[in-house]
Amino acid sequence: MEVFAKSNEETTIELYKKRLIYWSTQNVRGRSNIVNFQAEKFLYGRVNRQFVPMIYNEVNSMISLKQFPTTAGENKQAFNFVVDAFEDMRQQFIKAAAARQISTTDPYLSDLKIKKAFESPWVRYSRHSDNYINTFIGRFRGTKIRVADFDDFVVKFMDEIKKTAPTIPFTLPGFMKSRLCPISCSGLAIELTNLDPANDLDKVTKFTSSKNYKFFVNACNSYGFMVDLNIPWRIVADIGSPEMLSYAARHQVGSTDVIINSGYQPAHMAYFVENFKFQLFRMYREIAAPYRESVDCQGRTFINEVYPPQFTPKQFLEKYDNNYFLDLYFKIRFLEDENEFKEYEQFLLTDDAHELYNSYRIRPLRESLDNFERILNKPFDYRGSLSYTMEVIRLNKQKNYLRKPPLIKLSQRITSYVRGASGAHAHTYTPSRTGDGETSWNSGHKHIVAGGKVASHCHGAGTNRKCHTHKIL
Numbered sequence: 001m002e003v004f005a006k007s008n009e010e011t012t013i014e015l016y017k018k019r020l021i022y023w024s025t026q027n028v029r030g031r032s033n034i035v036n037f038q039a040e041k042f043l044y045g046r047v048n049r050q051f052v053p054m055i056y057n058e059v060n061s062m063i064s065l066k067q068f069p070t071t072a073g074e075n076k077q078a079f080n081f082v083v084d085a086f087e088d089m090r091q092q093f094i095k096a097a098a099a100r101q102i103s104t105t106d107p108y109l110s111d112l113k114i115k116k117a118f119e120s121p122w123v124r125y126s127r128h129s130d131n132y133i134n135t136f137i138g139r140f141r142g143t144k145i146r147v148a149d150f151d152d153f154v155v156k157f158m159d160e161i162k163k164t165a166p167t168i169p170f171t172l173p174g175f176m177k178s179r180l181c182p183i184s185c186s187g188l189a190i191e192l193t194n195l196d197p198a199n200d201l202d203k204v205t206k207f208t209s210s211k212n213y214k215f216f217v218n219a220c221n222s223y224g225f226m227v228d229l230n231i232p233w234r235i236v237a238d239i240g241s242p243e244m245l246s247y248a249a250r251h252q253v254g255s256t257d258v259i260i261n262s263g264y265q266p267a268h269m270a271y272f273v274e275n276f277k278f279q280l281f282r283m284y285r286e287i288a289a290p291y292r293e294s295v296d297c298q299g300r301t302f303i304n305e306v307y308p309p310q311f312t313p314k315q316f317l318e319k320y321d322n323n324y325f326l327d328l329y330f331k332i333r334f335l336e337d338e339n340e341f342k343e344y345e346q347f348l349l350t351d352d353a354h355e356l357y358n359s360y361r362i363r364p365l366r367e368s369l370d371n372f373e374r375i376l377n378k379p380f381d382y383r384g385s386l387s388y389t390m391e392v393i394r395l396n397k398q399k400n401y402l403r404k405p406p407l408i409k410l411s412q413r414i415t416s417y418v419r420g421a422s423g424a425h426a427h428t429y430t431p432s433r434t435g436d437g438e439t440s441w442n443s444g445h446k447h448i449v450a451g452g453k454v455a456s457h458c459h460g461a462g463t464n465r466k467c468h469t470h471k472i473l
Contacts, residue, residue, distance in 0.1 A: 004200035020202040026208065026229055029370040033221040033238070036229045037183060043237065046176045046187025049257075049378040052370075053176035055121050055266040062262035063253055065187065068114045076117045079187040079263065082237045086112075086190060089223040102212045107210035108193050108233065116191035119184040125175050132170060133279065136160065137286045138363030146291045149308055150320065153284050154328060164426070165335035170279075171374065172271035174336035188237040198232045207232050268369045277325055281316050322365060326357060330372060337376055344435040349375055393455050415439060415447075415454060415470035429454075429472055439470075 005018040025036060048054050066080040069087060078086070090112045096102045097110050139145075139160070147153040161170055169175045176185075183189045195202050205214065206414050213232075215262055220227050220235055224244025228234040237244050240257050244253075253259050288308035295304045311319065329352045334341060341349070349372060357368035417426045427439035427447060435452040447470065448455040458467040 004204055006040060006199050008198045009459055031217045033226045034229050035226045038230055043177060045183055045188045048260050049373050052373045053173040053267040055176060055267040057265040065118060071114050076119045078115045078190060082188055085223045085244060087245045089219050092219055099237040102215050106210050106212045109208060109210050109216050109391055114190060115194050118187050118423050124185055125172050128175055128180060133283055140287045147288055147308055148306055150284050162335055169273050169336045170332055176267050192233040203232055216438050245316055268373050276329060311407035342452055344431060414473055416473055418468050419469055
């Protein structure tokens with residue numbers, strides 16, 4: 001039996017055992033810049049410091065893409081400072097080879113060559129989105145799912161997306177945080193060979209066992225590159241290292257925060273404005289076809305012809321405003337994100353986001369989406385962020401940035417009807433910011449609400465003691 005895996009097609013347990021052996025051989029080499037990008041840095045280059053998905057700003061970025069000089073005509077690019085650092089490191093290899101400090105016959109680690117670099121995240125997502133939408137349309141047509149209008153389409157669309165959202169995201173922010181989006185979309189990664197990343201045997205025999213590998217790892221460290229533990233021919237710019245930041249400073253982006261804030265943009269903003277609504281519009285137009293249905297009326301059956309309404313893009317956006325699409329976007333993002341929000345937390349976060357959109361006069365859409373994504377991607381900061389949001393609103397009121405109309409209030413809700421000790425009854429309940437509180441009085445009692453759930457109310461004693469509770473509808 002081979003010690004190292006040759007592919008991902010082996011059994012799960014065998015693959016796990018062999019990967020442990022491979023990892024142990026790499027850790028022996030003991031360099032801090034050998035990093036596991038499948039674990040602690042899985043989202044590196046695709047989320048900001050608040051873990052909000054980000055994307056290279058191809059239109060207004062302060063960081064330009066630069067062609068690698070040795071790849072003329074091949075369109076191999078990366079961020080300008082990454083290319084500069086790599087070219088200096090490549091020259092160091094040339095000098096070391098001339099001085100016989102390293103082997104000159106190594107096929108990969110004597111004369112460094114670029115095999116893969118930057119991939120446009122928009123292009124990657126566009127291919128993913130087209131496949132997703134075409135599959136979705138084909139499923140609707142194949143199972144003859146009919147829609148009466150756009151609202152009916154949305155209900156059936158949400159029923160389908162619930163099945164796939166956690167593993168196959170629909171939105172661009174969900175895609176950027178998924179395993180479908182490679183680190184090459186960051187502009188920070190370079191690959192030096194086309195070897196199979198699933199073949200650990202080749203990694204060891206053809207790459208990490210090279211006489212030049214230790215020199216390679218040390219050189220990467222000296223120029224601000226991390227080496228991928230699982231794909232050792234992939235190197236990634238460490239935008240927190242002094243060495244890489246010295247190259248970035250030559251292009252006026254000399255700090256980690258400046259690189260993130262000036263090179264990238266939040267994925268949600270560009271996506272919501274430019275893609276989200278029109279993806280739904282496209283699907284609806286493809287699916288919304290006339291159909292016939294049977295209708296029973298006074299003991300007789302009639303055939304009714306249904307013509308789903310059609311819209312021009314302008315009519316579509318006039319009928320369904322940003323509040324409508326924000327609500328739908330929020331629901332999808334809750335499904336896509338692996339963090340589990342309770343129902344009342346989803347309600348409060350969505351309510352806050354709508355409140356921001358309807359309150360801000362300046363950049364209301366950005367304020368709403370930024371706040372939502374920041375909290376969605378850092379749920380442990382949820383309660384503190386609510387107080388932060390309210391403080392921002394208060395300060396902006398003082399600066400006369402907000403309009404005069406009152407803010408949207410939390411809607412009163414009702415509990416389910418039950419037949420308890422006091423007979424059939426229900427209570428009203430107004431959600432609180434914390435999910436705690438109490439219901440209204442009815443039939444001589446009320447209920448405590450904790451964590452968004454109604455506590456039991458008990459009546460009587462001993463064998464005559466009876467308890468009941470409700471659900472908040």
